[in-house]
């Protein structure tokens with residue numbers, strides 16, 4: 001059996017815990033709404049009423065300084081379009097370019113770049129073929145530029161295709177162009193056998209091959 005004085009003491013302890021809990025909650029409330037500005041909150045302090053200060057004009061975020069005009073604009077020091085890619089061209093780059101081209105460009109330009117894509121067959125303006133002049137003789141930097149800034153009714157792809165991928169596509173377009181006008185001297189006899197006799201039509205698979213490599217330095221080491 002508890003004595004009355006013990007009971008009172010227990011009641012007192014309980015009340016104390018209760019008070020502590022209430023004060024603790026009040027504290028939490030305070031931390032929820034701290035005396036600082038939320039992003040884009042109204043402010044009476046600044047003349048334009050905005051708490052968020054706009055960055056100073058010309059501010060560039062870390063890692064976003066695009067100084068390399070060749071890579072980002074496709075242009076050389078004289079503001080002329082690059083005639084060669086600003087990165088080494090290898091098979092993975094061309095395969096990446098093929099994949100991106102088939103996704104982003106072939107719906108209009110066709111998988112051969114002849115301008116006969118499905119969207120065109122359904123009524124969209126037909127783009128020029130990559131295999132005739134003046135496009136054939138445009139420098140590779142021009143293709144990068146068209147993807148970056150758009151051309152006529154064709155919109156820009158800068159927000160959808162990364163800088164590196166735009167170059168990969170440009171390289172693949174060069175491979176496509178070569179595939180449609182490949183000099184037969186570059187074929188070995190097995191390849192020539194595989195060609196349909198007298199055909200000038202593009203052969204299956206021809207478009208997926210990268211351009212033949214320039215003859216490298218001869219291996220002087222012997223075997």
Ligand code: HEC
Pocket residue numbers: 101104105106107108109119124125126127128135142143146147151152153154157161169
């Ligand atoms: C929605 C259809 C469409 C898509 C997708 C498209 N294009 Fe085009 N493209 C066009 C049309 C149409 C033109 C012709 C624009 C004009 O003359 O107004 C064109 C023109 C071009 C030209 C020629 C510019 C010139 O000098 O005549 C190039 C190069 C080109 N596109 C590249 C690409 C590449 C690379 C892609 C993929 C990243 C792509 N396009 C995706 C419709 C498209």
